[in-house]
Amino acid sequence: MSRLSVRKTYKLYIGGAFPRSESGRSYPVTSAKGDFLANASLASRKDARDAVVAARKAFAGWSGATPYNRGQILYRVAEMLEGRRAQFADELGGGKRAALERVDAAIDRLVWYAGWSDKIAALHGAANPVAGPYFNLSTPEPTGVVAIVAPADPLLGLVSVVAPVIVTGNTCVVVASEPAPLPSITLAEVLATSDLPGGVVNILTGRQAELAPWLSAHMDVNGLDLTGVADPDLALSCEQAAAENLKRVARPVEEDWSADPGIARMTRFLETKTVWHPIGV
Amino acid sequence: MAIFEYAPAPESRDVVDLRSSYGLFVNGEFVEGSGKPFKTVNPATEETLAEVATATSDDVDRAVQAARKAFGVWSALPGGERAKYLFRIARIIQERARELAVLESLDNGKPIRESRDFDLPQAAAHFFYYAGWADKLEYAGFGTKPLGVAGQVIPWNFPLLMLAWKIAPALACGNTVVLKPAETTPLTALLFADICRQAELPPGVVNIVTGAGETGAAVVAHTDVDKVAFTGSTEVGRIIARTVAGTGKKLTLELGGKAANIVFEDAAIDQAVEGIVNGIFFNQGHVCCAGSRLLVQESIQDELLAALKRRVATLRVGDPLDKNTDVGAVNSAEQLARIRRLSELGESEGAERWSPACELPDRGFWFPPTLFTGVAQSHTIAREEVFGPVLSVLTFRTPAEAVEKANNTPYGLSAGVWTEKGSRILWTAERLRAGVVWANTFNKFDPASPFGGYKESGFGREGGLHGLEAYLDV
Numbered sequence: 001m002s003r004l005s006v007r008k009t010y011k012l013y014i015g016g017a018f019p020r021s022e023s024g025r026s027y028p029v030t031s032a033k034g035d036f037l038a039n040a041s042l043a044s045r046k047d048a049r050d051a052v053v054a055a056r057k058a059f060a061g062w063s064g065a066t067p068y069n070r071g072q073i074l075y076r077v078a079e080m081l082e083g084r085r086a087q088f089a090d091e092l093g094g095g096k097r098a099a100l101e102r103v104d105a106a107i108d109r110l111v112w113y114a115g116w117s118d119k120i121a122a123l124h125g126a127a128n129p130v131a132g133p134y135f136n137l138s139t140p141e142p143t144g145v146v147a148i149v150a151p152a153d154p155l156l157g158l159v160s161v162v163a164p165v166i167v168t169g170n171t172c173v174v175v176a177s178e179p180a181p182l183p184s185i186t187l188a189e190v191l192a193t194s195d196l197p198g199g200v201v202n203i204l205t206g207r208q209a210e211l212a213p214w215l216s217a218h219m220d221v222n223g224l225d226l227t228g229v230a231d232p233d234l235a236l237s238c239e240q241a242a243a244e245n246l247k248r249v250a251r252p253v254e255e256d257w258s259a260d261p262g263i264a265r266m267t268r269f270l271e272t273k274t275v276w277h278p279i280g281v
Numbered sequence: 282m283a284i285f286e287y288a289p290a291p292e293s294r295d296v297v298d299l300r301s302s303y304g305l306f307v308n309g310e311f312v313e314g315s316g317k318p319f320k321t322v323n324p325a326t327e328e329t330l331a332e333v334a335t336a337t338s339d340d341v342d343r344a345v346q347a348a349r350k351a352f353g354v355w356s357a358l359p360g361g362e363r364a365k366y367l368f369r370i371a372r373i374i375q376e377r378a379r380e381l382a383v384l385e386s387l388d389n390g391k392p393i394r395e396s397r398d399f400d401l402p403q404a405a406a407h408f409f410y411y412a413g414w415a416d417k418l419e420y421a422g423f424g425t426k427p428l429g430v431a432g433q434v435i436p437w438n439f440p441l442l443m444l445a446w447k448i449a450p451a452l453a454c455g456n457t458v459v460l461k462p463a464e465t466t467p468l469t470a471l472l473f474a475d476i477c478r479q480a481e482l483p484p485g486v487v488n489i490v491t492g493a494g495e496t497g498a499a500v501v502a503h504t505d506v507d508k509v510a511f512t513g514s515t516e517v518g519r520i521i522a523r524t525v526a527g528t529g530k531k532l533t534l535e536l537g538g539k540a541a542n543i544v545f546e547d548a549a550i551d552q553a554v555e556g557i558v559n560g561i562f563f564n565q566g567h568v569c570c571a572g573s574r575l576l577v578q579e580s581i582q583d584e585l586l587a588a589l590k591r592r593v594a595t596l597r598v599g600d601p602l603d604k605n606t607d608v609g610a611v612n613s614a615e616q617l618a619r620i621r622r623l624s625e626l627g628e629s630e631g632a633e634r635w636s637p638a639c640e641l642p643d644r645g646f647w648f649p650p651t652l653f654t655g656v657a658q659s660h661t662i663a664r665e666e667v668f669g670p671v672l673s674v675l676t677f678r679t680p681a682e683a684v685e686k687a688n689n690t691p692y693g694l695s696a697g698v699w700t701e702k703g704s705r706i707l708w709t710a711e712r713l714r715a716g717v718v719w720a721n722t723f724n725k726f727d728p729a730s731p732f733g734g735y736k737e738s739g740f741g742r743e744g745g746l747h748g749l750e751a752y753l754d755v
Contacts, residue, residue, distance in 0.1 A: 123422065126731075126747070128729045128730045128731070129729050130730050131727055131729070132725070134725060136729075138731050143735075232527070239527055240523045240526045242522070242526075243519050243520075243526060245736070246515070246519065246534065246739060246740065264755060271716065271735050272733070272742050273710075273715070273717075274716065274717050274718070274731050274732070275710045275717075275719075275720060276717070276718070276720060276722055276725050277706065277720045277722065278721055
């Protein structure tokens with residue numbers, strides 16, 4: 001007699017915890033073939049706001065952590081993901097080999113970004129040779145709380161948009177891939193066991209069209225990454241809403257996630273702070 | 282307790298050859314505008330200086346077309362050749378510095394000492410700095426591909442200098458520009474057009490369209506503009522961000538501020554007083570990064586305020602062309618009304634108002650240097666940008682409280698820190714959410730130093746290596 005498996009309830013990831021949607025809603029997620037996989041939480045406006053509160057709360061600690069520390073934690077995320085290769089490959093579905101390649105690419109991407117934590121300032125900062133007796137130094141600093149609409153690619157795409165935002169000290173609220181949200185919640189389990197402080201990454205599953213506008217208009221969100229928004233009307237209304245508190249906006253873009261990511265995704269959500277001091281005796 | 286009386290030391294206006302009317306500068310030529318011309322006045326006397334053309338959206342379209350046409354030629358020039366044009370412009374600005382400085386003071390109302398010693402040298406230096414980048418872009422890390430036509434809208438507080446901040450990096454990177462100066466200060470931009478001709482800049486590389494908000498809106502909304510750069514109020518910045526939404530245009534915004542100037546109890550008081558005065562009364566306080574909120578540690582409040590009042594009482598307010606003048610005229614009747622309204626709110630909300638005894642001219646737009654003490658964080662004058670010579674004084678007890686109060690604003694452009702302890706400077710600077718932090722100094726600028734804000738003070742940087750990013754297709 002075959003054993004009946006114990007299924008997992010897929011919930012949200014907010015402030016380091018796994019709550020259900022406060023709305024009590026869920027939506028069925030199916031495989032590419034149309035088979036039922038699970039009921040994912042259908043996050044609400046209130047969940048989005050709770051996630052922003054959690055991200056804001058985590059910002060001071062995470063942005064104040066040493067870059068070395070942040071790099072080690074991102075590397076730890078990669079380690080934890082490596083340990084779950086097979087699970088993620090299963091969850092991604094499709095051909096086993098292709099799925100494993102995607103998981104491996106996601107792990108390698110995390111390792112790549114982990115190493116950037118204590119190097120990006122050397123590239124994006126500057127000692128400015130001003131015409132006067134002043135010490136003048138520009139350094140990059142994280143923008144703050146960034147709302148991310150993740151691309152459809154459920155794991156490599158997700159990792160490729162989240163890692164560059166958090167490695168520099170931002171915290172984020174992510175709207176996961178709408179058709180394939182399950183790997184994002186399994187990734188949350190990886191994050192939760194990687195010494196990443198709760199609230200640094202918050203993951204919502206549900207409808208892009210419902211959640212993105214609230215996050216775009218939220219006055220305590222500083223940056224908005226619309227990478228995964230496929231509907232141009234939705235992207236337009238989100239960018240317009242973002243103008244209210246002058247969020248830094250990354251417009252939707254089709255990206256080949258297997259390509260070399262470059263540093264643009266990190267620098268997009270960095271501010272430059274320039275400190276002056278007179279030189280004298 | 283005046284020991285010496287100052288004799289008037291007026292700078293001659295003869296160096297400026299004002300025309301009675303000015304057109305638009307499009308495709309290398311001055312042309313008439315299709316809109317109703319407007320007058321630009323000397324804010325110190327209310328005399329009309331000249332009549333200036335208004336560009337309609339059709340005029341803006343012609344300017345954008347000229348810029349588009351010129352883009353092919355300009356972007357294809359070797360960087361070294363573009364550099365030489367910019368070096369030429371820098372040199373001509375130096376050669377005509379006195380003329381430009383007098384014109385700037387006439388049109389803007391700022392003291393000649395500031396236009397002569399700050400605006401003009403900085404404007405020339407900005408062109409000189411970015412000229413040097415034009416043939417070195419491949420080393421800067423942002424690629425070498427220009428964006429195309431840049432639509433630029435600038436404010437009235439540093440008219441020529443803001444023009445330099447916009448045009449120099451745009452041209453160095455291979456873009457062409459359509460620039461709209463502020464409607465109350467168009468004259469130095471129009472004189473700059475003549476400088477472009479003297480430099481034999483190819484026609485259409487720089488186009489100057491004058492007019493009010495509608496002209497600016499037409500520049501921003503034009504479908505063939507690839508890049509929008511704006512310096513001005515946060516209110517207008519929001520409108521521009523909404524306009525640009527959903528287009529492919531790249532946007533940088535340098536907006537308002539409400540900078541905290543934090544004075545710790547161990548600060549060198551005399552230096553701090555100079556810095557506070559420079560921070561808020563420089564350019565009549567018409568400075569987006571002005572240190573408009575003084576945060577003073579409670580233990581030295583009395584001593585510092587006494588010294589500050591003594592110093593403010595020595596400021597000379599009056600004729601902008603007098604070389605002894607410290608504080609000139611407010612730029613416009615509209616701005617004066619705003620400063621008055623907010624100051625009255627300051628009083629009615631319960632803060633204590635103080636100004637030194639100072640005689641103001643009968644004609645023109647004037648406001649005396651003003652301090653408000655007993656200001657709470659909830660007061661309008663502690664939250665809203667006054668953009669005038671009005672300082673709000675708040676107190677704090679601990680460094681953590683100072684940082685908390687300093688960051689308690691939707692703005693994040695600049696901040697000041699005064700303390701003799703190095704580690705406290707760095708601790709404070711690290712926690713301030715502001716794009717520029719001046720420690721034991723204030724209101725210092727340099728073409729090599731990036732400038733720009735956090736939060737609602739805008740995004741993007743002007744100046745330095747960072748300033749290139751705004752004008753390249755990264």
